[in-house]
Amino acid sequence: MNHTVQTVFSPVNSGQPPSYEMLKEEHEVAVLGAPHNSAPPTSTVIHIRSETSVPDHVVWSLFNTLFMNTCCLGFIAFAYSVKSRDRKMVGDLTGAQAYASTAKCLNIWALILGILMTILLIVVPVLIFQAHR
Numbered sequence: 543m544n545h546t547v548q549t550v551f552s553p554v555n556s557g558q559p560p561s562y563e564m565l566k567e568e569h570e571v572a573v574l575g576a577p578h579n580s581a582p583p584t585s586t587v588i589h590i591r592s593e594t595s596v597p598d599h600v601v602w603s604l605f606n607t608l609f610m611n612t613c614c615l616g617f618i619a620f621a622y623s624v625k626s627r628d629r630k631m632v633g634d635l636t637g638a639q640a641y642a643s644t645a646k647c648l649n650i651w652a653l654i655l656g657i658l659m660t661i662l663l664i665v666v667p668v669l670i671f672q673a674h675r
Contacts, residue, residue: 596638598626599645606649610656619648 603623606616626641 596626596630596635596642597646598630598638598642599623599649600627602649603645606652606656610652610659612652612655612659615648615652615655619645619652622648 599619600623603616603620607620608616610616622641622645626638626645629635629638629641
């Protein structure tokens with residue numbers, strides 16, 4: 543694109559700083575006026591998220607794996623949590639959310655079953671012991 547530079551001198555009393563260089567297109571717009579277009583100007587807005595937080599539940603899964611690994615749900619949840627973290631590192635937020643959702647569901651079930659198993663392991667022997675006395 544070839545631009546020709548023209549020197550334009552503005553009057554001293556205009557109150558604005560002087561503009562010494564004007565592109566050829568700017569000069570044509572100044573002389574001829576703005577284009578007469580009946581269509582409204584359009585704009586495009588792009589939303590760029592700086593950081594989207596997708597919880598991967600790795601710590602919760604590790605806790606369930608070590609302490610409440612009922613039916614190996616804690617270990618499976620840990621595997622899904624690691625997959626979620628990998629997807630997040632690659633930039634696949636949809637995949638990371640899907641794996642994190644599965645890990646969360648598995649963690650909830652592992653926690654519920656682990657608590658129920660702990661309660662049953664305490665209550666049942668106590669009841670059996672009281673029945674034999």
